[in-house]
Amino acid sequence: KEVLADLIRTTDVLIENYRPGTLARLGFSDERVVEINPNIIHASASGFGHSGPESQKPAYDCIVQALSGIISITGTEEGQSVRVGTSISDIITGMYTAIGIVSALFRHEKTGQVARVDVAMLDSTVSVLENAIARYQISEEIPTPLGSRHPSITPFESFKTKDSEIMIAAGNDKLFSDLCTVIAKPDLAVDQRFKTNLMRTENQQELKQIIEKVLSENSTRHWLEALDVKKVPCARINNMKDIFENEQLKERNMLLPVESENGFKIIGNPIKFAGESNEASAEKAPVLGEHTDIVLREVLGYSKEKIASLHENKITREEY
Amino acid sequence: KEVLADLIRTTDVLIENYRPGTLARLGFSDERVVEINPNIIHASASGFGHSGPESQKPAYDCIVQALSGIISITGTEEGQSVRVGTSISDIITGMYTAIGIVSALFRHEKTGQVARVDVAMLDSTVSVLENAIARYQISEEIPTPLGSRHPSITPFESFKTKDSEIMIAAGNDKLFSDLCTVIAKPDLAVDQRFKTNLMRTENQQELKQIIEKVLSENSTRHWLEALDVKKVPCARINNMKDIFENEQLKERNMLLPVESENGFKIIGNPIKFAGESNEASAEKAPVLGEHTDIVLREVLGYSKEKIASLHENKITREEY
Numbered sequence: 001k002e003v004l005a006d007l008i009r010t011t012d013v014l015i016e017n018y019r020p021g022t023l024a025r026l027g028f029s030d031e032r033v034v035e036i037n038p039n040i041i042h043a044s045a046s047g048f049g050h051s052g053p054e055s056q057k058p059a060y061d062c063i064v065q066a067l068s069g070i071i072s073i074t075g076t077e078e079g080q081s082v083r084v085g086t087s088i089s090d091i092i093t094g095m096y097t098a099i100g101i102v103s104a105l106f107r108h109e110k111t112g113q114v115a116r117v118d119v120a121m122l123d124s125t126v127s128v129l130e131n132a133i134a135r136y137q138i139s140e141e142i143p144t145p146l147g148s149r150h151p152s153i154t155p156f157e158s159f160k161t162k163d164s165e166i167m168i169a170a171g172n173d174k175l176f177s178d179l180c181t182v183i184a185k186p187d188l189a190v191d192q193r194f195k196t197n198l199m200r201t202e203n204q205q206e207l208k209q210i211i212e213k214v215l216s217e218n219s220t221r222h223w224l225e226a227l228d229v230k231k232v233p234c235a236r237i238n239n240m241k242d243i244f245e246n247e248q249l250k251e252r253n254m255l256l257p258v259e260s261e262n263g264f265k266i267i268g269n270p271i272k273f274a275g276e277s278n279e280a281s282a283e284k285a286p287v288l289g290e291h292t293d294i295v296l297r298e299v300l301g302y303s304k305e306k307i308a309s310l311h312e313n314k315i316t317r318e319e320y
Numbered sequence: 321k322e323v324l325a326d327l328i329r330t331t332d333v334l335i336e337n338y339r340p341g342t343l344a345r346l347g348f349s350d351e352r353v354v355e356i357n358p359n360i361i362h363a364s365a366s367g368f369g370h371s372g373p374e375s376q377k378p379a380y381d382c383i384v385q386a387l388s389g390i391i392s393i394t395g396t397e398e399g400q401s402v403r404v405g406t407s408i409s410d411i412i413t414g415m416y417t418a419i420g421i422v423s424a425l426f427r428h429e430k431t432g433q434v435a436r437v438d439v440a441m442l443d444s445t446v447s448v449l450e451n452a453i454a455r456y457q458i459s460e461e462i463p464t465p466l467g468s469r470h471p472s473i474t475p476f477e478s479f480k481t482k483d484s485e486i487m488i489a490a491g492n493d494k495l496f497s498d499l500c501t502v503i504a505k506p507d508l509a510v511d512q513r514f515k516t517n518l519m520r521t522e523n524q525q526e527l528k529q530i531i532e533k534v535l536s537e538n539s540t541r542h543w544l545e546a547l548d549v550k551k552v553p554c555a556r557i558n559n560m561k562d563i564f565e566n567e568q569l570k571e572r573n574m575l576l577p578v579e580s581e582n583g584f585k586i587i588g589n590p591i592k593f594a595g596e597s598n599e600a601s602a603e604k605a606p607v608l609g610e611h612t613d614i615v616l617r618e619v620l621g622y623s624k625e626k627i628a629s630l631h632e633n634k635i636t637r638e639e640y
Contacts (some may be wrong), residue, residue, distance in 0.1 A: 018443035030594075050594060052571035058553050062468065062476060066487035066555040071468065071478075073405035076396060077391045081485070081557060083468040083478070084404050085393035091448045095415045100591040102422040104360040109598055110430045116594040124575050124592035126412045126563060135561035143560050146389065148382070156382060158391075165401070167465070168388035207354055215457035233378050235386040237401060240463050243389045243446060251372035254443050271420040274350075274370060274436040 001027055003310065005036055006300045013041045013101055019058065020050045030116055041104040042116050045097045049120030059121055061087035075145030082145075093124040155179065156202035158237060159212045161220040168211075169233040176200065176205035178230040180222075184213040184259045256282040321347055323630065325356055326620045333361045333421055339378065340370045350436055360435050361424040365417045369440030379441055381407035388445035395465030402465075413444040466472045474520035479532045481540040488531075489553040492606065496520065498550040502543075503534040505635060576602040 008014055008103075012032060023044075024030070033042050044050060047059020065071050065083050075081040077158055097119045104115035126133075131151060132143040148167065149157030155176070159166045170179045173196065177189040186193055188210065192202045200207055215223055220236055227234040236242070244265070247253055254268040259281055266282050296302040296310070325348075328334055337345055341478060343364075344350070353362050358468030364370060367379020385391050385403050417439045424435035444570040452463040468487065475496065478487045490496045492515065497509040506577055508514050508530065513523045520527055529604055540556055547554040557560070564585070569575055574588040586602050616622040618631070628633060 007524040048568055049592065052568045058551070060476070060489040060491065060553055062470065062478075062487055063489050063555045066478070066557045067566075068559050069560055070404075070406060071487075071557050072637055074394065075402055075405070076400055078357075080396055081468070081478075082395055082465065084390075085465055086390060086448050086450055086452065088408065088448065091450070092412070092415070095412070095419065096590050098416065098423060099418050100593070103591070104593070106422055106426040106429060109426060115596070118592040119590060119593045120572065120592075121326055122568060123588070123592075126569060126574055127587045128406050128408065129560075129563075129587070130406055130411070132406065133563070133587060136564075138567050145402065146331070146407055148401070149384065158382075158386070158401075167382055167391075169380040169382065169383050174543065180442040198506045215535060232380070233322070233383050234378055235383045237391050238389045239392040240389055240449075243453070244456075244521070246367055246387075248374040249370045249446060252369055252440065252443055254446055265453075267447045267453060268582075269442070269451070270416050270439060270447045271423070272369065272438040272440075273424070274418070274438045276435070278589070289349055298363060299451055308558045313445055314557075 003300070004028065007295075008033055008036045008040060010299060011037070011233060012041065012105065013043060015043045015045070015097070015101070017045045019034075019045070020046055020055045034114065039114060040103055041106065041108065041114060043097055043119070044117065045093050045099050045119050045121070045279075047121050049123060050118045054122075061090045061121075063091040063207050064121040064125055067122055068247070069129055069132070070125055071144055073129070073143050075147075077145065077147035077149070077243060089121045089125045092128060093119055093121045093163055096124050096127075114255075149204065152201055153197060154204045154258050155207060156207065157204075159208070159215045161223055162218055163217050164220045165237045166215065166220050166223055167235045167237060168227065171233070172197070175232050179211075179227070182226045182230050182232065185210070185214065253278050256280065258282045259285055261282060323616070323620070324348065325368045327615075328353055330354045330619060331357070331360065331474075332425065332492045333363060335363045335365070335417070335421070337365045339370075340364070340366055340375045351448065354434065359428065359434060361434060363417055363421050363424075364437065365413050365438070365439050365441070367441050370438045371442060374442075379592055381410045381441075383439040384409040384445055385616075387442055389449055389452070390445055393449070393463050393465055395467075397465065397467035397469070399464055408448075409441045412448060413439055413441045416444045449496045454523070471526065472518060472521055474524045475527060475531060478527065479528070479535045481535050481543055484540045486535065486540050486543055487557060487558045488547065491553075499531075499547070499552050502550050502552065503531060504545045505534065507538070526558050526627055534536060573598050573600050576600065579604055 017075055030042065033040060047064060048054040062083055068089065070088070071081045071083055074084055076242050093246065097117065100119055101115040101265055104117055107113055107115065135143050135151060147157070151172050154170060156169050158165050168179065170176045180189040181188050194200045194207055224234055224236060243249065249253065254270070255265045256268045256279060258264050259283060268279065272278060295308055342520050350362065353360060366376055366503055367384060368374040369511065376585065382403055384562040385408065388409065388492045390408070391401045391403055394404055417437065420437040420439055424437055425431055427435065454605045455463050455471060465478070473491050476491060476568070478485050488499065500506050502508045528534055544556060558566070576584055576588045576599060578584050581604060588599065592598060613627055616627050
């Protein structure tokens with residue numbers, strides 16, 4: 001606790017993701033933290049936030065994905081819901097926390113005012129549901145999973161080809177007409193069922209079957225090339241292997257070899273400041289506690305003796 | 321162009337999401353922008369970024385989801401991939417752009433240095449794939465969709481109940497043992513197939529069938545109550561209707577009625593600064609151009625006559 005107090009005293013930002021109340025129980029209430037360091041930005045990321053009836057509940061990414069509604073709109077057209085295949089609730093919450101922290105630092109720099117940042121996984125995940133929230137209120141129908149298609153633009157979805165699947169986004173009449181030319185079905189563009197985006201969306205299943213019948217006669221590569229000529233937005237459904245072979249990602253330094261890890265790569269920083277350093281490799285992640293002594297010595301100025309005595313008296317998580 | 325130059329002159333941040341090169345073609349190259357305002361933070365969000373071989377390609381959310389690999393890991397256990405049910409590539413890109421902008425503002429405030437922020441949808445989406453990127457490199461197997469389950473923790477997935485589905489996250493031996501007690505199958509916790517998380521993950525299908533058989537005999541509400549007593553993390557798979565009835569989201573001011581819109585609600589700001597204003601309602605979104613004259617008059621100081629002449633000579637997007 002003495003070390004934590006010293007760290008709080010010397011830092012600009014305290015970030016923690018304990019369940020609300022835990023830090024206070026450990027002796028570091030919001031008031032105490034500001035008392036130790038009146039200039040601190042204190043940020044918390046938690047499952048449900050530091051207020052409200054559910055505040056104390058435990059949270060994992062999959063629990064919050066379930067509660068947030070994002071699972072209810074992700075899945076097959078036949079209605080089988082699935083979790084987003086990455087821990088999107090965890091990640092989005094971290095990103096909002098980062099925005100909150102940097103905003104608070106900026107304001108502090110300009111005005112001297114501090115901030116107590118409180119970001120919840122549930123709030124964060126609900127905040128990305130966009131059109132589902134609006135559609136439900138307007139139509140009073142509960143949105144369901146739509147497979148790979150867009151709720152109100154057609155054709156804007158994936159189609160089976162002879163060898164895999166292809167995503168096509170023909171978002172207006174011109175692009176739809178070009179798509180019809182590419183698949184040698186120019187009549188579709190003037191067909192009464194498909195003339196406007198609204199009509200196409202109303203008759204989406206019918207249109208999908210017609211398009212997919214043609215696309216399934218040739219390979220994804222064939223169709224990508226043909227659609228590219230007409231500038232109809234399209235894409236292969238890449239997998240992890242494809243990602244590692246992607247030239248654009250290489251060029252953007254998005255696949256960083258980790259030093260002395262035999263070519264193992266991690267993902268680079270997607271926030272590029274053009275003309276400034278854009279790292280081409282990453283340092284190995286530290287093992288737990290690797291930098292403890294450096295921080296105690298160089299940041300807090302502790303003596304060798306003090307550090308040694310802290311190690312001697314260390315209590316483990318279990319003992320705590 | 322004169323108005324835009326004046327706006328650039330008076331603003332802290334220029335944000336645009338044109339395809340790379342478009343702003344320069346319109347007469348506003350990076351150099352020209354900084355020339356007009358040497359203190360500006362110029363931020364671009366684009367499909368593939370302002371460098372690399374794919375830089376010029378058009379992008380939509382579904383195209384980038386397809387290229388990023390996120391679709392390849394989202395979908396059913398049987399292997400049917402689906403798009404994340406919200407425009408997650410669009411959204412994450414906006415969030416990274418926000419982090420870049422606020423960071424650049426903070427740095428500018430401290431050092432006077434400006435920044436040219438360049439965020440790509442492809443980079444941004446790849447950056448959230450987390451364990452799939454690592455699993456592929458370690459195992460050399462291409463990750464596939466996993467339905468609602470976790471790749472390496474079991475049971476950490478959704479199960480059918482009598483009336484719907486329930487998410488259960490029993491992430492360690494203790495919670496698994498408690499789950500077994502709740503479903504009246506205490507023997508499972510010491511079963512050779514399921515004793516450790518590794519064993520449970522290896523025998524996930526078998527375990528899922530056993531658990532689901534019991535859960536399907538009673539309602540989601542019943543199981544949620546029973547699991548809550550034992551503090552086993554669990555959740556209903558909420559839909560949009562449930563979201564609007566959620567007390568925690570209400571308490572957190574996450575459902576904001578829009579002024580004079582008959583109860584229509586939008587999602588609140590998930591970044592809370594505790595103890596500071598937390599809006600309980602939202603202003604109506606402006607219609608296109610609603611604030612043009614106010615900006616011209618109050619920000620740029622244009623005269624009535626000048627504004628009138630701009631309106632007279634206005635060219636439409638089509639004419640342009």
